[in-house]
Amino acid sequence: MVQRTPGVVLRCADVADIRAAVRAASAAGALTAVRCGGHSLAGFGTCHDGVVIDLSRLRGVAVDEPRRSARAQGGCLLGTIDDATQCFGLVFPSGVVSHTGASGLILGGGTGWLTRLLGLSCDNVEGFTLISADGSLVRARVDENPDLFWALRGGGGNFGIVTEFELKLHALKSVLLCTAWRFGDDIYRVLRFWRDFMPQAPDELKWNISLRVAPRSPDIPSQLFGQPCSSESIVWAGDETVGGRYLKQILGFGDPLAIKKGVVPFLRLQTMADTEFPHGSRYYTKSGYFSSLQDESIGRMIKSFDSSPSSENQLELAFFGGAAGKISETETAFGDRSTPFIMNLLGHWTDPFADAANVAWVRTLFTSLRPEMKSGVYVNFMSGDEQNRVPEAYGRRWQRLLRVKRAYDPQNFFHLNQNIAATNPAPATVGF
Numbered sequence: 001m002v003q004r005t006p007g008v009v010l011r012c013a014d015v016a017d018i019r020a021a022v023r024a025a026s027a028a029g030a031l032t033a034v035r036c037g038g039h040s041l042a043g044f045g046t047c048h049d050g051v052v053i054d055l056s057r058l059r060g061v062a063v064d065e066p067r068r069s070a071r072a073q074g075g076c077l078l079g080t081i082d083d084a085t086q087c088f089g090l091v092f093p094s095g096v097v098s099h100t101g102a103s104g105l106i107l108g109g110g111t112g113w114l115t116r117l118l119g120l121s122c123d124n125v126e127g128f129t130l131i132s133a134d135g136s137l138v139r140a141r142v143d144e145n146p147d148l149f150w151a152l153r154g155g156g157g158n159f160g161i162v163t164e165f166e167l168k169l170h171a172l173k174s175v176l177l178c179t180a181w182r183f184g185d186d187i188y189r190v191l192r193f194w195r196d197f198m199p200q201a202p203d204e205l206k207w208n209i210s211l212r213v214a215p216r217s218p219d220i221p222s223q224l225f226g227q228p229c230s231s232e233s234i235v236w237a238g239d240e241t242v243g244g245r246y247l248k249q250i251l252g253f254g255d256p257l258a259i260k261k262g263v264v265p266f267l268r269l270q271t272m273a274d275t276e277f278p279h280g281s282r283y284y285t286k287s288g289y290f291s292s293l294q295d296e297s298i299g300r301m302i303k304s305f306d307s308s309p310s311s312e313n314q315l316e317l318a319f320f321g322g323a324a325g326k327i328s329e330t331e332t333a334f335g336d337r338s339t340p341f342i343m344n345l346l347g348h349w350t351d352p353f354a355d356a357a358n359v360a361w362v363r364t365l366f367t368s369l370r371p372e373m374k375s376g377v378y379v380n381f382m383s384g385d386e387q388n389r390v391p392e393a394y395g396r397r398w399q400r401l402l403r404v405k406r407a408y409d410p411q412n413f414f415h416l417n418q419n420i421a422a423t424n425p426a427p428a429t430v431g432f
């Protein structure tokens, strides 16, 4: 979906290289992209004819076990951090696909299996070191450049190139994991049950539901292949006996099929979706929040899969809240923490000739649901054609973000991102 040919790719080996790269690109007035894992759905990790500052050689992680912290370099993938921290039975809460870049994910917020228990990824960063647009090395912590520290936790790659993150770690080696499928009327019923169940659920429970059409799988009866279905992943990160009771309650509702459950090592959890989202596939997303999920919206979501042009398209639903929802909304630049239901419409296909049909399917479904949605969007789930939604993503944080941007990148050198720029219109609704 994103095919661009940079003029030069600078594969930096250390901080001095990054600094030299920023100074040279800035002096030449070159269009400049910064690439960590290259997973930006909007294609911001590359550019046409310009400079790509590639951080993939900078994947060092140093764990301080007694302090339960780690220093991770700016080119790390999620899997790099997981591998290093699990050696000590420690975790950093991040995303669900291990080949995603840690920098892009953390700077935009970072949601994953442990968000309800431990907060967003950006909530678990204690310090940043970055190279700003003029080539200076700057540190940001709670007591050093606090405005920048605030902005970097959710504000994306707008303020400079992060060379090192100081991460807060937590003890965890395994979780209780359950997956199941549902078909027919059971999909509608379970979504309503989930909607009413999650607001009271403990923070240890993460229950995500994806709507899709059934793939060919040895777990699913062959006559159900191609039928609309829901795929559930339930993760319990806490006492297994208590978790078992919650699982029983969830699985006792309706008629789940192909149930698989058991205790899995944390690294298995973190890599189980890796092959589901392979490199080289074509993706297009639209995302947003719901304060409440109306029966009618649920019905429309399910119905849309009767006409999905790709068997891989999904509508992912997650319930936020938990630790991430308890952090004050002024503490970080991350968008809305208060709205519980997050929807990510993920178009996923392989045939380039099917681009138009799949993009249209995502857009049509999004447009039909939009009136029931709340203002706001998570920047890391946005596509490249949604620049006008960036102020919406930040709501009442927008003006403060603009001030920090002006202080650290007045020329908007770092603009290949969900861009915080004065040229963007002020959010239609300031606040929520």
Ligand SMILES: Cc1cc2nc3c(=O)[nH]c(=O)nc-3n(C[C@H](O)[C@H](O)[C@H](O)COP(=O)(O)OP(=O)(O)OC[C@H]3O[C@@H](n4cnc5c(N)ncnc54)[C@H](O)[C@@H]3O)c2cc1C
Pocket (backbone or CB within 6 Å): 033, 034, 035, 036, 037, 038, 039, 040, 041, 043, 044, 045, 046, 055, 074, 075, 094, 095, 096, 097, 100, 101, 102, 103, 104, 105, 106, 107, 108, 109, 110, 111, 112, 156, 157, 158, 160, 161, 162, 163, 277, 380, 381, 416, 417, 418
């Ligand atoms: C398969 C897949 C799974 C995903 N799963 C999740 C998930 O579970 N949870 C979630 O929250 N998100 C998820 N995402 C979205 C993901 O958070 C974003 O795509 C994120 O931008 C990826 O970061 P990256 O470093 O790989 O991307 P890149 O394309 O390398 O960069 C993305 C942006 O970050 C900037 N950037 C990169 N490195 C730095 C740096 N060191 N300093 C400053 N700016 C930098 C870039 O300039 C660019 O604007 C997923 C995406 C994909 C494709």
